[in-house]
Amino acid sequence: xxDITIFPASKIITMNSYQAVATHVAVRDGRILGVGSxxxxxxxxxxxxxxxxxxxxxxxxxxxxxxxxWQGSIWRYHYLxxxxxxxxxxxxxxxxxxxxxxxxxxxxxxxxxxxxxxxxVAWGFDPIYFGGRRMDLRDLDKVSTTRHVVVLHSNGHLLNxxxxxxxxxNITSAINIDGIAKDVYGEPTGELQETxxxxxxxxxxxxxxxxxxxxxxxxxxxxxxxxxxxxxxATDLHNGxxxxxxxxxxxxxxxxxxxxxxAPAFAGISVPTDRGVARxxxxxxxxxxxxxxxxxxxxTDGSIQGMxxxxxxxxxxxxAPNGIWNMSPDQIxxxxxxxxxAGYQVHIHTNGDEASEVTINAIEAALAKTPRRxxxxxxxxxxxxxxxxxxxMAALGIGVNVFSNHIYFWGDEHRTxxxxxxxxxxxxxxxxxxxxxVPFAIHSDAPVTxxxxxxxxxxxxxxxxASGYLLGPNERITVAEALSAxxxxxxxxxxxxxxxxSIEVGKRADFAVLEDDPTAIAPVDLKDIPVWGTxxxxxxxxxRDED
Ligand SMILES: [Zn+2]
Numbered sequence: 346x347x348d349i350t351i352f353p354a355s356k357i358i359t360m361n362s363y364q365a366v367a368t369h370v371a372v373r374d375g376r377i378l379g380v381g382s383x384x385x386x387x388x389x390x391x392x393x394x395x396x397x398x399x400x401x402x403x404x405x406x407x408x409x410x411x412x413x414x415w416q417g418s419i420w421r422y423h424y425l426x427x428x429x430x431x432x433x434x435x436x437x438x439x440x441x442x443x444x445x446x447x448x449x450x451x452x453x454x455x456x457x458x459x460x461x462x463x464x465x466v467a468w469g470f471d472p473i474y475f476g477g478r479r480m481d482l483r484d485l486d487k488v489s490t491t492r493h494v495v496v497l498h499s500n501g502h503l504l505n506x507x508x509x510x511x512x513x514x515n516i517t518s519a520i521n522i523d524g525i526a527k528d529v530y531g532e533p534t535g536e537l538q539e540t541x542x543x544x545x546x547x548x549x550x551x552x553x554x555x556x557x558x559x560x561x562x563x564x565x566x567x568x569x570x571x572x573x574x575x576x577x578x579a580t581d582l583h584n585g586x587x588x589x590x591x592x593x594x595x596x597x598x599x600x601x602x603x604x605x606x607x608a609p610a611f612a613g614i615s616v617p618t619d620r621g622v623a624r625x626x627x628x629x630x631x632x633x634x635x636x637x638x639x640x641x642x643x644x645t646d647g648s649i650q651g652m653x654x655x656x657x658x659x660x661x662x663x664x665a666p667n668g669i670w671n672m673s674p675d676q677i678x679x680x681x682x683x684x685x686x687a688g689y690q691v692h693i694h695t696n697g698d699e700a701s702e703v704t705i706n707a708i709e710a711a712l713a714k715t716p717r718r719x720x721x722x723x724x725x726x727x728x729x730x731x732x733x734x735x736x737x738m739a740a741l742g743i744g745v746n747v748f749s750n751h752i753y754f755w756g757d758e759h760r761t762x763x764x765x766x767x768x769x770x771x772x773x774x775x776x777x778x779x780x781x782x783v784p785f786a787i788h789s790d791a792p793v794t795x796x797x798x799x800x801x802x803x804x805x806x807x808x809x810x811a812s813g814y815l816l817g818p819n820e821r822i823t824v825a826e827a828l829s830a831x832x833x834x835x836x837x838x839x840x841x842x843x844x845x846x847s848i849e850v851g852k853r854a855d856f857a858v859l860e861d862d863p864t865a866i867a868p869v870d871l872k873d874i875p876v877w878g879t880x881x882x883x884x885x886x887x888x889r890d891e892d
Contacts, residue, residue: 347391349373350883353383356862357403360832360847370403372854375634375882380848397885401877402862404828405847406577406855407798410746410835411692411725411788413501414558414581414607417567419468419792421557423454426469426499428754428811430795433566444475444484451488451496464493464510464550468792471499473650473758477663479526480505481534493550500648501793504537506546511535514549516542523669524653539647539669555584559593568604573888574797575857575876578836578845581609582692582725583642586624591631598635604879604886606635606855608839610642610692614672618683625689634853634882637841641684642725643693644671646700649728649763650755654697656729662765668697678707681722685711690840691722692746698729705737712741721784723838728773729764735774735781744784744838747773749805750794756810770817775805779826786835787827799863802827803872824868856880 350372357367359380371379371386379386386392417433424430424438425447431437441447447470455465465488472479485494485507494507511517511533518531524542526534537543547553557563558581571579584590586609597603611628613621621641628638646668647653652661653668660667672680677693681704684691693708695701701724708722723744724730728751730738738745751759751773759769771777778785787801805827808816822830836846844853860875878887 347393349378349389349392351383351386351392351394352398352403353394353396354398354403355400357848358828358862358864359849360405360829361849367848370848370854372883375854375884377848377850377852377854379850398858402859403848404575404857404859404863405832406845406879406881407575407831407857408578408835408839408846409576409788409791409796409798410580410786410838411582411748412579412791412796413583414563414567414579414609415554416570416792416796417565418554418557418560418563420566423450423465423467424469425450425467425496427471427474430469433569442474444472444478444480447480448484448487451485451494455488455492455494458492462492464495464552465489466495466497466552468497469499470496470505471650473755473762477762479534479536481528481536482508485535495546495550495552498651499793500651502539502648502653503651504543504546505535506537507535510546510550514545516545538651538653540644540671553587556587556590559590559597561593561597564597564603570796571605572879572886573876574799575859575879576605576796576798577855577857577879577881578606578608578839578841580640580839581607582640583612583644583694584609585612585615586628591628594636595631595633598633601884603635604881606637606845606881608637608640608841610640611638613641613643613680613684613691614676618680622683622687622689625687637839639690640839641689641691643677643680643691645677645693645695645704646670646697649696650758652763655699656697657699657702661763663762667699674703677703678710681707682711682714685717685720685722686715690720692725693722694725696726696728698731698734701727701730701734705734705741705743708743709737709741718742721838721840723784726790729768729771730774731771732777732781735777735783738783739781744786745778746786746788746835746838747775747778748790749773749775749787749801750789752804752808752816753811754794756808756816757812757814760810760814760816771820772817773805774817774820775822775826775830776820779822784834784837785830786838787830788835797872798831799874799876800872802831802863803869805830806868806871824864824871827871828863854880854883
């Protein structure tokens, strides 16, 4: 039998500038051998035709440049989000529209639990939708005064915990750490903001959702979601990379049934930088076709909707105090310099515009000390950057991966509570980034918002909030620009554009198989295009007939 397979399609959108569309793609050894008409691709020798996609549209496999593998493990816990959400089982989990509904659900969950010491863990909670009323110990006392209860906020930056967790973590009025919320009497309220405070509680009860994400079932869940959304390459963009996590990833990515490529980013401040640099050198030796170590992730500020983002003057529209640094500005300078000097690519979380400013300054300083071309350091989220910041990023070769899904999920709240009507117009300024020549991608930050690059593209193209408000019309981008951002743009940000991101000879045969042509429909319908499944290295994965 021939080792060449030719796939005809109703249309192939290549993202390759010298041949933007085609009808046939030939695949050999998991790579693209030829693209064009049938005539163009038959010259390589014997072939078989696989016409399974004859009535479908092929795109390069979609690349999610900022998400987290715990999207695959988090469904073992209870969903408390405001918006309805589809689980990996295909079931729709209802949204909870008031803080009372959240409390009632927690009480019900607890009542159904065995009478043992299993912690109750829930996720997706977001008080910004409830007029800003925060959850506190009184709410969780109603759930249990003895069981460990942990409520993860949807932004991933905050937690609420029950009294028993505070006790186990020894968090009292006497502990003064930024991020332990306290009431007027100085007593902890149970809300823990950002890394230092959060990790006290998580470590005390042994909850490590980053490592849980590497278990086989979690990876299968993630793979199912990836297939359903056309994703063939994903990131795990902040992980301490425990020995167990690394061992699991090395094992499972070597399995033929593993249906996505994964680029985990090492949490750069989880260990001192000299140890981090040494660890990176070991990790990259473990890389294979589907596993790509080599990225470093740094956290600077917190979350804008969690009021822990760091904003420049005039600060939060609702008067909330400025947010929290996960790394101090001094630490941002020294850490960026250390990983930059060691030759690694650094992805840096910045939400508020003060965090972006400090980070741009830090990269500028690192480059002044150690000049380096094509470093591809990338600001992640960068939700409030203005034109002057984008101009500096362009001059310094800094890329951006903006959080376009925010426009839909929190655009209304940014207008009315966090940024105000003026600055919200430039939230996730995709058009400005493109116009000023900043290397550009868009993302979901799943599980913060659902994985789904076509939905993310829809957000960047239409800029409609959940209430239907058009937020910052001048920052809308074209469908072609958005499709480039979820393929080549994201691949470039991962330094993988030489092997994925377009349907082009020599690249990996990774395709998203769509039921409709995203360039032929109304832009407002982009999010509704059904995804048939994916092809990864020439191997076909259907979103429906799996397992
Ligand atoms: Zn993230």
